[in-house]
Amino acid sequence: MSEESSGLLRRRRRKNSLFTVLLAIPVIIVVFILGHMLGKIFINGVKALNLDFFTKAQKPFGEPGGGIANAIIGSVIVVLLATVISLPIAVLVALYLAENPEKRIAKTLLVVVNALQGLPSIIIGIVIYSWMVVPMKSFSALAGGVALSFIMIPLLTTTIREIFVLVPGSYREAALSLGVPRWRTTVGVILPAALPGILNSTGLGIARIAGETAPLLFTAFGSPYISTALGKPISTLPLIIYEYIKSPYDDWHQKAWGAALLLVCFVLLITVPMNLRKDRSKG
Amino acid sequence: MPSHDILHMELNFPSDHIALSTKNLEVIYADGARAVKGISLSIPKKATTAIIGPSGCGKSTALRAFNRMNELIPGTVTKGEVLFHSRNIYAPSIDPVTVRTNIGMVFQKPNPFPKSIYENIAWAARIHGHKGNCDELVESCLRKAALWDEVKDKLRRSAMSLSGGQQQRLCIARTLALTPEVILMDEPTSALDPLSTASIEELTSELKKDYTIIIVTHNLQQAGRISDMTAFMLLGDLIEYAPTKKLFVNPEDERTERYITGRFG
Numbered sequence: 001m002s003e004e005s006s007g008l009l010r011r012r013r014r015k016n017s018l019f020t021v022l023l024a025i026p027v028i029i030v031v032f033i034l035g036h037m038l039g040k041i042f043i044n045g046v047k048a049l050n051l052d053f054f055t056k057a058q059k060p061f062g063e064p065g066g067g068i069a070n071a072i073i074g075s076v077i078v079v080l081l082a083t084v085i086s087l088p089i090a091v092l093v094a095l096y097l098a099e100n101p102e103k104r105i106a107k108t109l110l111v112v113v114n115a116l117q118g119l120p121s122i123i124i125g126i127v128i129y130s131w132m133v134v135p136m137k138s139f140s141a142l143a144g145g146v147a148l149s150f151i152m153i154p155l156l157t158t159t160i161r162e163i164f165v166l167v168p169g170s171y172r173e174a175a176l177s178l179g180v181p182r183w184r185t186t187v188g189v190i191l192p193a194a195l196p197g198i199l200n201s202t203g204l205g206i207a208r209i210a211g212e213t214a215p216l217l218f219t220a221f222g223s224p225y226i227s228t229a230l231g232k233p234i235s236t237l238p239l240i241i242y243e244y245i246k247s248p249y250d251d252w253h254q255k256a257w258g259a260a261l262l263l264v265c266f267v268l269l270i271t272v273p274m275n276l277r278k279d280r281s282k283g
Numbered sequence: 284m285p286s287h288d289i290l291h292m293e294l295n296f297p298s299d300h301i302a303l304s305t306k307n308l309e310v311i312y313a314d315g316a317r318a319v320k321g322i323s324l325s326i327p328k329k330a331t332t333a334i335i336g337p338s339g340c341g342k343s344t345a346l347r348a349f350n351r352m353n354e355l356i357p358g359t360v361t362k363g364e365v366l367f368h369s370r371n372i373y374a375p376s377i378d379p380v381t382v383r384t385n386i387g388m389v390f391q392k393p394n395p396f397p398k399s400i401y402e403n404i405a406w407a408a409r410i411h412g413h414k415g416n417c418d419e420l421v422e423s424c425l426r427k428a429a430l431w432d433e434v435k436d437k438l439r440r441s442a443m444s445l446s447g448g449q450q451q452r453l454c455i456a457r458t459l460a461l462t463p464e465v466i467l468m469d470e471p472t473s474a475l476d477p478l479s480t481a482s483i484e485e486l487t488s489e490l491k492k493d494y495t496i497i498i499v500t501h502n503l504q505q506a507g508r509i510s511d512m513t514a515f516m517l518l519g520d521l522i523e524y525a526p527t528k529k530l531f532v533n534p535e536d537e538r539t540e541r542y543i544t545g546r547f548g
Contacts, residue, residue: 102357170394174454176355178407178461179383188406193397
């Protein structure tokens with residue numbers, strides 16, 4: 001009996017270590033790929049960094065020097081614009097979806113929002129091109145912001161809806177038992193309770209759209225000049241990476257790596273602390 | 284102690300001693316389940332009435348019908364009458380908000396708002412038109428709920444930092460801020476440890492001097508300790524309703540006897 005069970009135990013231990021090894025392999029692969037990628041970007045990108053890189057606009061073809069200030073400013077403007085457009089819409093739609101889960105309109109809306117999330121981003125670019133760029137007869141920062149907001153709205157709506165759903169129903173019950181009207185409950189209890197989560201989702205949403213290129217190709221288009229005008233074409237980090245890496249110049253290639261490093265740092269700066277915070281709030 | 288008088292009181296109290304009464308109260312959920320099957324009872328003023336019965340007997344549903352809380356559950360139908368100041372609270376002319384400010388509720392799990400201790404009490408009071416400084420209101424409510432001494436130095440701290448028992452007393456204080464006449468308590472101690480339970484029980488016997496308390500409880504000893512009247516429910520029916528001492532010592536219905544002696548439920 002004891003011999004039999006010790007044999008069973010040995011077999012179990014063997015299986016256990018086999019599975020540990022099997023699981024370790026993909027983990028090592030993923031960490032290696034990610035580490036290699038980040039390392040490559042860092043090694044190539046760090047050479048491009050100097051004061052001019054951050055403060056000067058790009059130079060015309062072939063001319064050495066210059067920086068990517070136009071793209072940094074452009075990225076900030078376009079992303080900010082998209083966030084300002086998306087956040088209020090997403091919060092209101094998410095609130096409606098969370099508060100009226102049984103309503104038919106809400107169910108339909110949820111399907112639409114999920115479908116929008118799967119829309120290829122280049123298609124959003126074409127749509128905004130025909131909606132805004134053609135009638136306005138110009139590529140513009142505004143069109144770029146709107147295009148990015150089409151990616152951000154469904155993303156934020158789904159994540160913020162989940163946050164509202166997670167707000168304990170007992171708060172609503174408590175407010176109701178105190179005779180508080182529904183809208184006061186929403187503004188006074190539900191929104192404040194959901195606020196940290198909403199900020200978190202917004203941060204992750206910003207990180208996501210900051211790297212979008214395709215919707216900007218025929219909306220923001222790109223521009224070599226430092227510009228803050230919403231009605232004019234504007235460059236962004238992904239656009240300048242795209243433009244520079246296609247060029248035949250070594251100097252531009254290096255700047256593209258520099259821009260890539262900047263973008264990666266920005267995204268990691270937002271997502272890493274937020275993912276850590278998410279874990280902590282769960283624990 | 285009014286409980287002494289109540290002991291000798293007949294079940295048909297004089298009408299000015301009645302805080303709340305029901306006539307053929309019936310609650311049907313969206314799935315067709317009749318959770319409460321037509322109960323009629325009168326709750327005496329400034330006393331504690333306990334509703335006991337096994338799980339699923341409809342006692343919580345009945346309690347929630349007393350201040351129209353079942354309306355939060357879509358598809359719930361309430362029939363019959365709940366009379367409060369001789370008016371049916373389900374009459375179309377009655378605003379549920381008025382009902383709920385006069386008939387407060389404390390829930391099974393303490394559910395303070397994720398706000399400061401101070402705001403938990405002041406928020407709803409302000410919404411209902413309490414003007415100006417709420418300091419006095421907050422202090423008097425916390426004193427009545429026997430929580431003042433424990434929290435007076437940290438009113439601005441989050442209510443979530445309090446212990447479960449303190450949170451439950453805060454919820455009671457929050458209800459008191461609206462100066463209700465009746466306080467409904469839905470198993471208010473089932474999520475608390477014995478010490479916190481004792482403090483809530485002590486509090487209810489203090490509060491019944493000024494308020495009418497209706498408490499649903501799973502705990503027979505608790506009903507025996509704190510209530511003046513006890514109603515026993517089974518499968519949605521009101522089986523027996525009597526002064527607590529009588530119901531526990533000399534129940535009339537055999538099913539009541541079987542339940543309180545622990546032979547089922």
